[in-house]
Amino acid sequence: MNFEIIVRKKEKGEVVSEKVIKEVEIKRAETILELGFRHKEQVEIIGAIQGEYLPLQVDKISEKYQFCPKCEGRSRKNGIQYADYHSSLSDHKLRIQGYACRCGWQKRPTIHGEYRTSVHPDLTKMQGILGAKMPYKEAEEILEKFNCHKRSANNHVKIAECTNTIGSILSKIKSEEVVESKCETDGLYMYVDGGHVKDKDREKRSFEALLAAVFKADSYKKAANSNTAIPKHIAASAINDGGKTINKYTLDAAKKEGMSKNTEVTAFCDGAANCWSIVNSLKGHCKNITKILDWYHIRQAYDRAKRALPDYTEKLDSSKYKVWHGKPQEAVSKLDELTKELESAKMSDRKIDKVISMKSYLLNNIDKLVNYMERKEANLPYTSSIAETIVESHINTRFKRKQKMQWTRENAHNVLQIKTTIHSNEWNLYEANIDKQLIFKAA
Numbered sequence: 001m002n003f004e005i006i007v008r009k010k011e012k013g014e015v016v017s018e019k020v021i022k023e024v025e026i027k028r029a030e031t032i033l034e035l036g037f038r039h040k041e042q043v044e045i046i047g048a049i050q051g052e053y054l055p056l057q058v059d060k061i062s063e064k065y066q067f068c069p070k071c072e073g074r075s076r077k078n079g080i081q082y083a084d085y086h087s088s089l090s091d092h093k094l095r096i097q098g099y100a101c102r103c104g105w106q107k108r109p110t111i112h113g114e115y116r117t118s119v120h121p122d123l124t125k126m127q128g129i130l131g132a133k134m135p136y137k138e139a140e141e142i143l144e145k146f147n148c149h150k151r152s153a154n155n156h157v158k159i160a161e162c163t164n165t166i167g168s169i170l171s172k173i174k175s176e177e178v179v180e181s182k183c184e185t186d187g188l189y190m191y192v193d194g195g196h197v198k199d200k201d202r203e204k205r206s207f208e209a210l211l212a213a214v215f216k217a218d219s220y221k222k223a224a225n226s227n228t229a230i231p232k233h234i235a236a237s238a239i240n241d242g243g244k245t246i247n248k249y250t251l252d253a254a255k256k257e258g259m260s261k262n263t264e265v266t267a268f269c270d271g272a273a274n275c276w277s278i279v280n281s282l283k284g285h286c287k288n289i290t291k292i293l294d295w296y297h298i299r300q301a302y303d304r305a306k307r308a309l310p311d312y313t314e315k316l317d318s319s320k321y322k323v324w325h326g327k328p329q330e331a332v333s334k335l336d337e338l339t340k341e342l343e344s345a346k347m348s349d350r351k352i353d354k355v356i357s358m359k360s361y362l363l364n365n366i367d368k369l370v371n372y373m374e375r376k377e378a379n380l381p382y383t384s385s386i387a388e389t390i391v392e393s394h395i396n397t398r399f400k401r402k403q404k405m406q407w408t409r410e411n412a413h414n415v416l417q418i419k420t421t422i423h424s425n426e427w428n429l430y431e432a433n434i435d436k437q438l439i440f441k442a443a
C-alpha cells in the first residue's frame with residue numbers, strides 16, 4: 001500500500017488540479033526512526049504545501065490591480081515580479097503579476113509593498129522569544145537546527161531586530177494596560193532587586209535594570225510544600241525615567257496577583273534606595289507594607305567583611321547571629337567592639353571601614369530588620385534567594401554571560417519585557433494584541 005499527500009485545487013465544487021506532495025510506501029517501521037515522517041520531511045511537506053497554496057493567494061493580490069485605481073479603466077499586464085516571502089517554516093519566491101494603465105499608472109506588487117513586511121508574524125514572534133532567551137547567534141543556530149537548513153530570514157541580525165520589535169510592542173501594551181484587581185488576596189509577597197548591565201556607551205559603563213516579583217502568600221505556602229515554582233507576576237524595566245515605568249508595571253503585577261486596599265504586602269529588598277522606592281510606590285493601593293531587609297543580602301555583606309578580615313570571622317559571625325535572632329542593636333554593639341579592637345591592633349583604615357560600612361548598612365535599615373530565625377521556623381519567607389534566581393535568570397545570564405555583548409537601555413528593556421511576560425505566564429494573554437501590532441492592513 002502507498003500513502004500520498006496530495007493538494008487539490010477546487011473551483012465551484014469541481015477539482016481543477018491536483019499535485020502529489022509526497023508519496024511513500026507503507027512499511028512496518030524497523031526502528032523508531034522510520035515511524036512517521038522525519039523532522040526534515042515534516043518541514044519539507046509544510047513548505048511544499050505552502051508552495052502550492054501561496055500562488056493562489058497571490059493571484060488575489062494581482063486581481064485588485066486589474067482595474068486602474070486612478071482612472072478606473074482596465075489595466076494591462078506589465079511584467080512579472082518575484083517577491084520574497086518568509087513564513088514560519090519556509091521561504092518562498094512568489095511570482096506576482098505587474099499591471100500598467102494607459103493613463104500612466106503602473107504597479108509592481110510585492111509582499112513587502114502589500115503588507116509592509118515579507119515576514120509572517122509567527123516567525124517574528126518565535127525569533128523574539130528565542131532572542132530574549134539566549135544570545136542572538138545561539139538563537140540563529142537553534143532555528144537552523146529546527147528548520148534543517150540555514151535561512152537568511154533567521155540570521156542573528158534579523159533575530160535581534162525581531163526581539164526588539166516584539167519587546168517594544170510588549171512594553172507599549174504593558175504601559176497602556178489598564179489592570180483591575182481580581183480575586184483579592186489578603187497577603188502578598190514582593191521581592192525587588194536590580195542588576196547591572198554593561199552599557200554600549202563606554203563612557204557610561206553600565207546601567208541598572210530593576211525587577212520586582214510579586215506572588216500570593218498562599219502560592220508561597222503551596223509551592224514550598226510541593227517544591228514547585230511559585231506562580232508569580234514579574235515586572236522589569238531598564239528605562240531611566242525616575243521609576244515611572246517600573247512602578248506602573250509593579251503596581252499592575254501586584255493587582256494581577258490580587259492586591260487590593262485590604263492586602264497586606266511584605267516586601268523584601270537589599271536596602272538600595274531605588275528598590276525601596278518601587279515598594280513605596282504601592283502605598284495607598286494596599287492596606288500596609290512591611291519592609292524587610294532580606295537575609296540573603298545581609299549574609300552577603302557579612303561574607304564580604306569576613307573576606308577582608310579573615311582573622312575576625314568569629315567576631316563578625318557573632319554579630320551576624322544577633323541579626324539572625326532579631327537583635328540588631330546587639331549586632332551593632334558587637335561591630336562597635338570589633339572596630340575598637342581593630343583600631344587598637346593598628347589595622348589599616350581600609351579594613352576598619354569594612355566593619356564601619358557593615359554597621360551603617362544595619363543602621364540604615366534598622367527598621368527593616370526582623371527576627372529571621374523566627375520567620376524561618378514559621379515557614380515564612382525571610383530571604384530573597386527566590387528573587388536572586390529571578391534576577392539571575394532575567395538579568396545576569398542574558399546580559400552578563402558574554403562580556404563582549406553590550407546593551408542599550410532600550411534593548412535591554414525590550415528583552416526583559418519578553419522574558420517577564422513568559423515567566424508571568426502571560427504570553428497567550430498578549431499574543432493576539434502582539435499580532436495586531438505586527439500587521440499592517442493592506443488596502
Ligand SMILES: [Zn+2]
Pocket residue numbers: 068069070071072073101102103104105
Ligand atoms: Zn488609469
